[in-house]
Amino acid sequence: MITRRSTIVGAALSAAFIARPCLAQVPDLPRKKVDLVAPPLVHPHEQATSNGPMILEFRLLVEEKERVIDEIGTRLQAMTFNGSIPGPMMVVHQGDFVEVTLASAATNTMPHNIDFHAATGASGGGDLTLIEPGEEAVIRWKATRTGVFVYHCIPGGSMIPWHIASGMAGAVMVLPRDGLKDGAGKPLHYDRVYYLGENDFYVPRDANGKFKTYASPGEAFSDTIELMHKLVPTHVVFNGRVGALTGRNAMPAKVGETVLIVHSQPDRDSRPHLIGGHGDYVWETGKFSNPPETGLETWLIRGGSAGAALYTFLEPGIYAYVNHNMIEAVELGATAHFKVEGAWNDDLMTQVMAPGPVNAAAH
Template sequence: MTKFINPGLVPTSRRNILRGSVLAGAAALTGAAVQASPRAPRMAGINRASADLYHVAGEQQSDSTAVPADLTGYTRVKMELVPPPFAPAHEQVATGGPKIIEITMETSEVLMTVDEDTGAEVWALTYNGSVPGPLIICHEGDMVELTLRNPVDSMMEHNIDFHASTGALGGGGLTHVYPGEETVLRWKATKAGCFTYHCAPGGAMIPYHVTHGMNGAVMVLPRDGLKDADGNPLRYDSIAYIGEQDYYLPMDENGDYRTYEAAGDDYGDSLEAMRGLIPTHSVFNGAVGALTGENALTSKVGETVLMIHNQANRDSRPHLIGGHGSYVWESSFTDPPLRDMETWFVRGGSAVAAMYTFEQPGVYAYVNHNLIEGVMLGATAHFVVEGEWDNNLMEQVVAPRAFAT
């Protein structure tokens, strides 16, 4: 059962200040009377039923008839999560029986620069300090056991909703943690595929947290690994984990991006900006240029890369300029992969895997092929590929030159 603690046990007066400012902002935006909960800065004046839903789902677990988990045959392993665009060490084909994969994540509130050229910045709400949160990998039949910690100096409540899991709103009803708290959630990976996870405290705080970077992806591999439509094994040399993030950054009357002293201070301004449904930025891995230039992804001719693309809030259309999606799984690994896709589709609130073996050296641009977002809003990454050029695939027969009229 979800535990509601005495407000006197909630550390730091800063959270009480935040609760007052946030609730006042909610009332101003909705014209509603707002009453603070005893434990958190929840949005009581904004969609009260939705705000309470994740807590109610947690309370439902007090049912004494719940079937105890049978952990017979499971072995425990620790997975060290790593920052994106990298993937944690893992097996492509599972060995041995099912495992309980132990991971730890911390809900860090971090001031991040979104675009150095314009000075745009955001108090990002993160898992482990990165946007997106770290990639989690397991196999079908495994259990993921997450320790979720909210640092004592945080300003807000956080939780986690795993789209790959079953029950309690994806675990969102069982993982509410306030500053200084931790919780442990264990869930079974019953579906193979790529899935989003995200923070979902309740009410308007759900889109607020998601659009401030608090989302990531889980890949649940089949126990015998990836296969094509005929059952032939497919293997990759590396993973490129790309999280597409839409930001809605408030501006002042002069069109300059506003700055804020602490996480949550932008709540009222952000809600107004979000209501327009027009992002100021759509970027890969948290910021403009996060995966270009010195930060570009690298590979070699002949290497196979599995590109995992997560978008927790909006539809996206990834395209690898100069390459293809040789095999594309739109979330599920149970269905045969799509073949030789020029552009593939990521539904908002999902993650997709696409596999490609590089055949030519050079720079490949990986973009959202809504080119307004890809070029103007920041959704571009680069792969820098080393190797020998193959004129059988492409050749510049004549270099650019003037021609006679």
């Protein structure tokens, strides 16, 4: 168990900050309360806005809860924001203020906090939000940089990698006020947006090779940390479990629609690839102040970051979206599906001859 004083660096806050009043002056701006939704969905938002900056209010509830993470019933003592893995994505515009109430369920067993990679100062907010079970804290920060950014728990010491590897990460998207643009400054628009959070899980096995179960996160700690030190995950998944976004859970789209795919990975590098499609416009580093790359087959999401890709679907069918470390995609779970409806275009692809016996005479 760590104490409230245990920040990531174990240092006290500066005397200058401690001398400030606990309640900061509220900017004289309009406010909007945003109801978050579970990934891969994203709450309604404007892609471009003519309105001035405002204060967007969000609420995140930390919950420690057991979750099944694969088809054989493997159980993870998970830690979550709003009960989902990843935590919900928050969308704002550059210049807005992000006001987040972080609350910890009374049934939790340990301290938690939140570090926003999009924010500036105080360990991304981690120093200001360390709360015990049954407590809440409110932080407000200004969205000064555009792009997609990771947020995660950062309570201190070994708790940092353990909490992140147990599911405590999400993303923030800060849009330019005039919307997304291509490299020439031409506006870009998306018809749908999906958020995929990739996680690596480490579930210990018993002497017979079966995954172990635990009564609480604390009981799982020692075995889990020992396994994490080997840097070999037992599961690499999108949105909290194997199959979370495949089959009946596939993400829908239609031929002709442009889809924005936001992909985060708080720990390890990933190599997204859309089988049968491409990245028409890709912000590989996730920052919209940089021009997007175009026409990519596979791109890189660096550990501890998020990226974004736009693709307009041109053919119907099931598109597998994978981590193109295919071992992790096929064997460990890092596969998602898009189910695209519409008319087939023979000009883009057609079957010239169906599979059949080799015609020896022709060869």
